[in-house]
Amino acid sequence: MNDPFLPYSRPVVTEDDIAAVAESLRDVMISQGARLEQLEGLFARMVSAKWAVGVSSGTAAVHTMCHAAGLGPGDEVVLPALTFAGTANAVRYLGARPVFADVTPDTMCLDPQSVAGLATGRTRAVLTVDFAGHPSPYASLRRVAAERDAMLLSDAAHAPGAMVDGHAVGGALADLTAFSLNPVKNITAGEGGLVTGSDPAMRDRAACFVRHGMTREKRLLENQDNAKHGWYYEQQVLGYNYKLSELHAALALSQLKRLEAHNATRAQIAAYYAQELDAELLRLPVVLPGVTPAWHLYVVRLREGGAAMRNALFAALRSAGIGVQLHYIPVPLHPDYKRAGLAPDDMSETLPVTMDYFDTALSLPVHPAMDESDAARVVDAVSSFFATRRPR
Ligand SMILES: Cc1ncc(COP(=O)(O)O)c(C=O)c1O
Incomplete structure (x- = not known):
């Protein structure tokens, strides 16, 4: 019998999660209720944010973060080319221009030097990505952003629970x-x-934006004459309906209790890979001193053989039922970005680390439903692949 497909990641949903969602459905308020507020409070506390x-x-x-930061048409935002396209799309939704910078060869996070070379008088924000769950070089990025009077924004989609020198990602970094x-x-x-x-003030801008740009909060109303009426609310900007329902908030609240445990299992799998994979054949992830990563991804890069060898390893692992992935196709390579005139002219020169990564990288499975035998299966499949290709 074939081994079951092992995805690179998957949700882990427990009976407690299911009970929490079912319970939320018994409430009258299945949107805009107490669970969302509770989630916001607990999450803010967890990451030491206000x-x-x-x-x-x-x-x-x-998108909401970029709106809260005041970004709009004519503004430039420097961000890594190596990210999920959604990061850059959100900048474009506001009419601002994404400017693609390179990443550092160790952690694949935004390179402060590359940012410094691309920032102009129009740069309003530096938007970093905590790639694979490793925190960005926040202190250096903060300096580069401050020199240009720009804000420092972070896409930490990969990094809940990650820490740098005792500071949580999502707080003051x-x-x-x-x-x-x-x-x-x-x-x-x-x-x-x-x-x-x-x-x-940014919280107020964010909270308004995600409710159609509308507010009922008395202290924020522009027309104070009507503030006394219980029915009064105002649309103050063109916002979106980005509300999180109570069902979703219930699941998130239940899962939040296990974030630390989930990240610990991810770290165990990563430690196993670091011990068992052949570092002469593969460049393994680097963890900088003082950092606790969230290990959202475990990305290896082939040392030799370039894209052809990577593609062969990718295909071999997929045939073995191992759900490897490539995170990500650099954003400016997408046809839509080229057509929009947002791709740098010669990417191998302007984004050398990103382009080398694109040829050589591959994400191995890492998630909390895995155990060591799953990780051993991945290591064995990688070893078998190289065993057939080694010079004798
Ligand atoms: C770095 C990064 N930013 C943003 C997103 C967008 O998140 P979502 O899929 O929840 O819209 C993702 C999701 O894949 C991501 O990996």
């Missing part, structure tokens, strides 16, 4: 941070996301 705003997806979280709760992330709401920050 506030959190829950939204319907991680992409909505990045960046001005604003976005998280995703989609089914393959470290914890899930089915679909969902959160924005966190410390500036109360």
Whole structure:
């Protein structure tokens, strides 16, 4: 019998999660109720932020974060080319221009030097991505952003629970941070996301944006004459319906209790891979001093053989029922980005680390439903592949 398919990630849903969602359905308020508020409070506390705003997806979280930061037409945002396209799409939704920078060869997070070379007078924000769950070089990025009077934003879709020198991702490391709760992330709401920050004015902007741009909060109303009426509310900006329902919030709240445990299992699988995979054949993930990663992905890069060898390994592992993936096709390579004139001219020169990564990388399965025997199966399949290709 063939081994079952081992996905690169998958949600882990317990009976407690199911009971929590079922319970939420017994309430009158199945949207805009107490669970969302509770989730926002607990999540903010967990990441040492002053506030959190829950939204319907991680992409909505990045969009809302960029709106709260005041981005709009004519603004430039420097971000890594190596990310899920949703990060850059959210910048474009606001009419701002994504400018693609390279990543560092160790952790594949946004390279501060590359950012410094691309920032202009129009740069309003530096938007980093905590790639694979490893925190970005926040201190250096903060310096580069401050030199240009730009904000530092973080897409931490991969990094809930990650820490740097005792500071949680989502707290004061960046001005604003976005998280995703989609089914393959470290914890899930089915679909969902959160924005966190410390500036109360930005919280107000975020909370309004995700409710159609409308508010009922008396202190925020522009027409104070009507504030005394219980029926009064205002649309103050063109917003979106990005609300997270109580069903989703119930699942997220239940999963949040297990985030630490989920991340610990991910770390165990990563430690096993680090011990068992052949570092002469594969460049294994690097963890910088003082960092606790969230191990959202476990990405290896082939040392030799380029794209042809990577593609062969990818195909061999898929044939063995191992759900390897490539995270990600660099965003400016997508046809839509080329047509929009957003792709740099010669990417091998301007984004050398990203382009080398694109030829050589592959994500191995890592998720909390795996045990060591699953990880051993992956290691064996990788070893068998190389055994047939080694020079004799
Ligand atoms: C880095 C990054 N940013 C943003 C997103 C978007 O999140 P969602 O799928 O919840 O919209 C993802 C999801 O895959 C992601 O990996």
